[in-house]
Amino acid sequence: MNETIGAGLIVIGLAFDFFGCLGLIRFPDVYNRLQAAAKCITLGTSGILLGLFCYKGFTATGIKALLCMAFILLTAPVSAHALARAAYRSGVKPWEGTVIDQYGEDIEKRK
Amino acid sequence: MDKRMRWSIGFIVIAAAAAVVIFCPLPSMIRWQSPFLARTFLWLLLSAIMCLYRVLRGPTAPDRAVAIDMLGILIVGFCAVLCLPTGRDWYIDIGIAWALQSFIGIMALAKFLEGKEFDE
Numbered sequence: 001m002n003e004t005i006g007a008g009l010i011v012i013g014l015a016f017d018f019f020g021c022l023g024l025i026r027f028p029d030v031y032n033r034l035q036a037a038a039k040c041i042t043l044g045t046s047g048i049l050l051g052l053f054c055y056k057g058f059t060a061t062g063i064k065a066l067l068c069m070a071f072i073l074l075t076a077p078v079s080a081h082a083l084a085r086a087a088y089r090s091g092v093k094p095w096e097g098t099v100i101d102q103y104g105e106d107i108e109k110r111k
Numbered sequence: 112m113d114k115r116m117r118w119s120i121g122f123i124v125i126a127a128a129a130a131v132v133i134f135c136p137l138p139s140m141i142r143w144q145s146p147f148l149a150r151t152f153l154w155l156l157l158s159a160i161m162c163l164y165r166v167l168r169g170p171t172a173p174d175r176a177v178a179i180d181m182l183g184i185l186i187v188g189f190c191a192v193l194c195l196p197t198g199r200d201w202y203i204d205i206g207i208a209w210a211l212q213s214f215i216g217i218m219a220l221a222k223f224l225e226g227k228e229f230d231e
Contacts, residue, residue, distance in 0.1 A: 014151060014154050017158045017185065020181070021162055021185075024178060025164060030171065030173050030174055037177065042184065045184050045191075048188045060200070061200040061203055064204065065203055068206050068207045071210055072210055075210065075214040079214055080180070083176055083180060083217065083220075085221070086173060086176075086221040086225040087224070089226065090172070092173055
């Protein structure tokens with residue numbers, strides 16, 4: 001029973017990983033790629049680690065998997081925000097079909 | 112080569128790779144406990160190759176940085192999957208260390224792309 005739930009969680013995580021990488025290839029812009037890939041791959045890897053926890057139960061490996069999952073859920077959004085800010089500050093223009101750019105307006109207003 | 116042509120070529124390549132991973136008879140070098148876990152590993156490998164395509168062909172430097180970040184998170188998934196069929200539990204330790212190292216490296220890279228000094 002535990003192994004069935006773990007295998008299901010691992011399959012869901014693999015699907016999220018695959019579609020995140022597809023977004024990384026397919027989207028036209030740094031910011032679009034970042035928002036497609038960061039969320040999908042964070043959730044997918046968390047699913048894989050949760051599946052490993054379901055396989056192993058409350059052993060040392062299972063608790064380490066939970067710890068690793070918590071760490072990834074905390075750090076991946078931080079690094080994604082830092083990369084988006086760095087990309088904007090280093091002068092990468094948004095895609096020409098972009099509707100609104102509030103960060104640029106905010107920088108203009110602060111000058 | 113126009114846009115539709117490139118789109119169809121990419122779709123055919125990715126669909127063929129996914130079909131190979133799902134349906135092919137497993138090569139004899141992967142003798143793991145169950146074929147499900149071996150296919151899991153191959154599927155993650157396909158995702159990592161798609162990340163590496165973006166690293167090779169990113170037009171700007173932040174593209175490559177984003178792809179490297181995502182590859183670092185994928186490798187943690189690799190380590191978690193490798194725990195199960197091999198029976199070696201220390202792979203998840205490598206995963207934790209890799210997550211820490213990747214986070215610190217990406218923060219330093221973001222500071223560098225932003226054009227600041229490292230101690231600001």
